[in-house]
Amino acid sequence: MPSDSVATPPSASDAAVRDVDLVALITDGNHEAAFELLLARYETKVFHLCVAMLGDTGQAPEVAQDSLLRVWRALPGYDSTRGAVSTWVYAITRNRCLTELGQHHGAEVSMELPGVRDEAERVAPDGPPHDAGAHRLLHQWVDALAPMQRTCLKLYYFEEQSVAEVASLLALPQGTVKTHLHRARSALRESMQACGLDSAALWL
Numbered sequence: 001m002p003s004d005s006v007a008t009p010p011s012a013s014d015a016a017v018r019d020v021d022l023v024a025l026i027t028d029g030n031h032e033a034a035f036e037l038l039l040a041r042y043e044t045k046v047f048h049l050c051v052a053m054l055g056d057t058g059q060a061p062e063v064a065q066d067s068l069l070r071v072w073r074a075l076p077g078y079d080s081t082r083g084a085v086s087t088w089v090y091a092i093t094r095n096r097c098l099t100e101l102g103q104h105h106g107a108e109v110s111m112e113l114p115g116v117r118d119e120a121e122r123v124a125p126d127g128p129p130h131d132a133g134a135h136r137l138l139h140q141w142v143d144a145l146a147p148m149q150r151t152c153l154k155l156y157y158f159e160e161q162s163v164a165e166v167a168s169l170l171a172l173p174q175g176t177v178k179t180h181l182h183r184a185r186s187a188l189r190e191s192m193q194a195c196g197l198d199s200a201a202l203w204l
Helices: 012-018 020-027 031-054 060-077 085-103 116-122 132-143 147-158 163-170 174-194
Strands: none
Touching: 020 031, 031 060, 031 085, 031 147, 031 163, 060 085, 085 163, 132 147, 132 174, 147 163, 147 174, 163 174
């Protein structure tokens, strides 16, 4: 799990330097080689972003694949003067995820999920952190968080991205990511306390 100490995020120029080889291939019109390099560098991060935003690993592979297909189709029109490759790739992915979420906007998860409180009562406060019931309950609470809180928390804790990486993936300032994480943790603690599960160490 990442520590709370935060490294300085890469600047736009740092990101550009990192992908200078990729930009050169695109500029030369060698799009096939550019896409192969892009996949090696960003495919896993695109998938992690989809998992975090969609909250459903069943949807994530298809949406990630479609996002990368959109990147491939748009590759000839990439303009390095308008932003780094990573920023461009993440923007396409975020937009594809938001489209998917819009199609399923009625599927919001309620904090009063059937059986949640009954299950919570069966999970001992001093139980092991990897207890199956506790793990399932935690994910239900996480899925009920506000969308951006949920996304930041999943990327940071479940996908083990740093605050700087989460900020880059979501195109947010690091301070905003920290705020979302703080609010997400507070909401989870309130849910735990309401069910008599007061030890946050069991969860985070």
